[in-house]
Amino acid sequence: MAILEILEVPHPGLRAVAKPVAAVDDSIRAIVSDMFDTMYDARGIGLAATQVAIEQRIVVIDLQEPESDEKDAKPVRVPHVFINPEIVSVSDEIASYTEGCLSIPEQYAEVERPARCTIKWLDGDGKAHGQEFDGLMATAIQHEIDHLNGVLFIDHISRLKRDMVLKKLAKARKAA
Template sequence: MAILPILEVPDPRLKTISQPVTVFDAELKQLVEDMFETMYAAPGIGLAAIQVGVPKRVLVIDLQEPEEEDGEPVRDPRIFINPEILDPSEELASYNEGCLSVPDQFAEVERPATIHARWQDTDGGTHEEDMDGLLATCLQHEMDHLEGILFIDHLSRLKRQMVLKKLQKERKLKGVAA
């Protein structure tokens, strides 16, 4: 297992359109393991392969939600290879989203509240599930990465510039502190 470096804006590789997985081998399983380790270490709740520089349609998600309020986070690792969304609802849900590639920045993004998702596992088996809540939002956010889209691309130009400026400022401050 290995923690991989996470690409951050404005790295042009984040705009890559990822390619479908066609070979379900040990290398794919290794990539998924490394992505989980990288995501947990960050820490984050979702990661797309392109965020570690691999342009393949591979996502890992673990919402790590506690069983009860204020309880210990419970791990629930989910793997999505070649994911597709069917039947997105017209009803939208708004979440204050963040992204490991846009560190420490958050903004409200609206997306379909419920989706029907289809994906493959690391052995090539197909799965389908209805999703809502944070899982639906997170899967849509991660799937955007496969098309080279970041959550800030859903914001108005003005709002996006504000987020990127704030990120730049915080990076500078960190540089001074270090």
């Protein structure tokens, strides 16, 4: 178990475009394991390898949704690994979601993205998959694939809102 350092804006590594994973082997599985440990430790629901200074196309996601609608329902871990994920298609329908990011801590903004997307990827054993996602999973996978392409969620909002988010982050860092 290793907790990796999560890069934060304005680190230039967050703008790196990740390279495809050539082969899913034990070294890739070790990276995936460390990424899950890091994501859970940071209380996130998704993490792209570029956020931990690994320029490979690897994403981990676990929405950790509660098992019921009851007030004190415990979240259930359902980890997903996406190696070399690609967006195959997206819906014309748009969904709006308040997004945050471990690389832009404690800052949130409303982002519009396609409501559904079809993704193809390899799992931790190198097996190919393809599936359509909707809801929070569609938002999360699009957000993380953006990271692999050097794009942050604040790139999807207006310049004014982006400047406000970055000023709030700077103020929070100064106070800490």
